[in-house]
Amino acid sequence: MRHVTALQLCAFLDDALVGSPDDQTARHLATCTPCRIRYELWCHVDDSVRELLGEVPDEHAMEQWSSWVEIAVTADRKGLPAPEFAALRLPLTTSPPPRPPMEPLPFPALPPMSPLPMTPPPAARESTARMARPTIPSAPPGPTLGAGSPPPRPPLPYAGDVRVRTSGPMPPALHGTPSGDIDGPLPFGLDVPAAALPPAYAQVPVATGAARAPFPTPPQLARAGAYARMPKPPSARFPKGWLVFVVLLLLGAGTALALPYVCERFGWPLPKWPILTAILNAEHDALARRAAVAGAESAASGPNDGSLPHEVTSRPAGGKHSTSKPRTGDAAQHAERGSEPPDASILFDLPAIEPEDAEPEQANDHPAEHARPHETSAHREASKAGSRLGRSGWSQLCGEVRNTQGVPIEGARVSIAEPDLIARTDRSGRFCIACPPGKRTVRILAAGRAPAIRTVELGRETLETRFTLDVAN
């Protein structure tokens, strides 16, 4: 008797035998005990496999799994990153336990205070004591490292600024997870860089991405740079000191230029400023050099004309100006010394005065002068000025300035060098200067006229002279 083979038994179990083979196998299994036992064992295995693998899934679970698939497929069709299966499965899993409240990190211990060098007063001691012991809330002690605890991490290099937000719970970043910025309440500070944090915070590794610069600019420096790039007001670009300096310089220059004319106009003494005097004398020297040549030519050609004095402005060699009036005392001296002959050169230069048509009325305005032509107000004022200045030994140089037609020139500038004396002619072209005796050089300057320069020898008498100014070339 042939037993049923394994292949026949497998096919019989799977209903793959049809016809006579199936009937023959069934009859054999009914009569053959070993084959029947084998058949029953295989049937047991098949039933166990069907029971084990033929599980009918829960319809709710199947719907949930299908929804996860649809979420992932929808995200993929929209070009979005497909969610991870673990994230999709979270709703079915038990919710994670709530995170325990974070304990604030212990405030770093303050360094011991060094003793004060001197004992402050009682009030100061009290305030110093408050400063030395700030009211810091007692922080819980830090975690104690047991035998199995990992060793403390070494301090990490500064990897970026740390933005500290004062709201929200403390993330695990402060507990060693390199997750970026620190978010959470800190016992101090608002926006502080990592370098400014105490060691407990500075050791937190932050900004592990390569995109961050190793040493980014802290917020404070960024704000400082922005402030430096801000447009500055004009006052900041141009210092006020320079502006004041320029204004003062302009005022000083204007005052220096206008001071001689103001002093001359109001009769004030001119201050003794060497620089100002040198500037003013430079013009005189230049004119004197030009007049020296013209004077030599005029001396060779003929005498100049002279007239009555009007006003004398004496300026000593030291630069101190003073307005003087013709001295009346000099007239008496002149009368007493009438025996002394006048300077021959001056007398020689005096031409015959031919009054013009307009001059008689002008002369009639001063009857006294007309009566005493050599004792005019200019003479008296010059004498008064000389006596007032204590220059009784000075003589007077008077004269008249006219043009080539004999018309008096008003306002002509008459100057003597050494001592520096200046006078202006009056309406009749007269001038009178009190001057120490000696050899003097007289310069006559008038607008539109060629300058005249002449050297005279002053004695103790009043010297009359006359100048004729030609039209300037």
Add this chain to the structure above:
Amino acid sequence: MHDHSQSPWTDPGRDHDLVISAQRGDLVALFTLLRAHRAELWRVCVALTLDHRRAERLFHETLVRAAKNLRTVPADAPVLHWLVRLATHLAVAWTRHEGPKTPTEPSGAWPGGAPTSPIRSADPRLAAALASLPEQDRLLLVLAMVERLSYAAVARVTKRDAAEVVRRLTELRERLAGEVAA
């Protein structure tokens, strides 16, 4: 063998129409197609993994990849055959490489994490014997014993020769019977 004339294993039904609509972008057709064979696919996933957690992940990944690769669905066979082969390929690959090595999941473990929920059997010897079998053999067992497919159908699903399928099933039965009887 049972009559599988109306079974999704043998009758394509509207599968190809749904596949064409899904290939044109019809998500409703796609989701209908994926839901049509989820019970059969789930049983295959459980047989391939012998673990409910892993079966969930395999079921999810199989359908997601199927949605991405609808262009490769064969037109002359039911979609379920293609889904079963895809699931078997994933299970073999994950088991061979001890799970997908992705940045978000640790290597050396199956997708879904460390926690597993292996299927419970009244006969631990049978469960151990099944766990020792390769995925392809467990697929033959589930197709022949659970789904009651004919040898020809199993051969079409697994793309193996029918005689080879019968021979392999006989060997598996003898092995399992020996383990249970031991």
